[in-house]
Structure formats: C-alpha cells, structure tokens
Amino acid sequence: MNTKSILAVTLLSFSAVSGAAFAADTQPGADMTRDEVIAAMKDAEARGLISHGELDYPLIAPSQESKTRQEVQAELAAARAAGQLGYGELDYPKVAASQESKTRAEVRAELRDYLASGHVPRIEA
Numbered sequence: 001m002n003t004k005s006i007l008a009v010t011l012l013s014f015s016a017v018s019g020a021a022f023a024a025d026t027q028p029g030a031d032m033t034r035d036e037v038i039a040a041m042k043d044a045e046a047r048g049l050i051s052h053g054e055l056d057y058p059l060i061a062p063s064q065e066s067k068t069r070q071e072v073q074a075e076l077a078a079a080r081a082a083g084q085l086g087y088g089e090l091d092y093p094k095v096a097a098s099q100e101s102k103t104r105a106e107v108r109a110e111l112r113d114y115l116a117s118g119h120v121p122r123i124e125a
Contacts, residue, residue, distance in 0.1 A: 032040070044050050067075075079085055102110075114120070 041050070
C-alpha cells in the first residue's frame, strides 16, 4: 500500500470512531441504567404522559381543576335555562334567542318603509 492509501484508511477509521463516540454522548438518557429507564417510564405512565395508540393522540394533560357533581349539574341547569345547549347539527352554531319580537304587520311596514326610502331599486316584472 502506498502512503495515500494508508492515510485514507486511517482517516476513515478515525471518523467512524469519533462519530460513534459523538452519538453516544448526545443521546438523551444515555447515562441511565435499565432500571432507571423502567422507573421513569412507569412514572410517566402514572402521570398520563404516555400515549397508547391513536385514540389518545395528542396527549391531553390531566385537568388540575375538579368540580363536584353538584357544581356540574348546576352549570348544566343554568345553560339549559339560558338556551345555550345545542341539540344536533341543525342548530350549530348556537345563536342566542332574540328578545325582540315583532308582529307580521310591523315587519311588513318596516319593509315598505325601507323600499320607499330608495335603498333597493324597484324591479318591474
């Protein structure tokens, strides 16, 4: 072998060794033992931080707020009384009920006044 070949082989071997050493140093948890990893996994699972399949993705952090059953039922009753509950896709999005009610004659008179004001051009049939 000539000196160029020996130099090339030496450089390649050093780059392979240094790459493996660099990768070992940068892996998170590389200094943990098997028992420590298992303990960390069990802790994360107990706190609800591990996903098990597609149904619980993305992970939702457990709520820190807790309400009693009576508080939730009171909120539901208040929402029902205020007309804020939807009953299917036909009333989505929920629109607040109007407090104003007019008779048919009042609406027709309002329309007649609007047309007479010239806002809408008359269409002759």
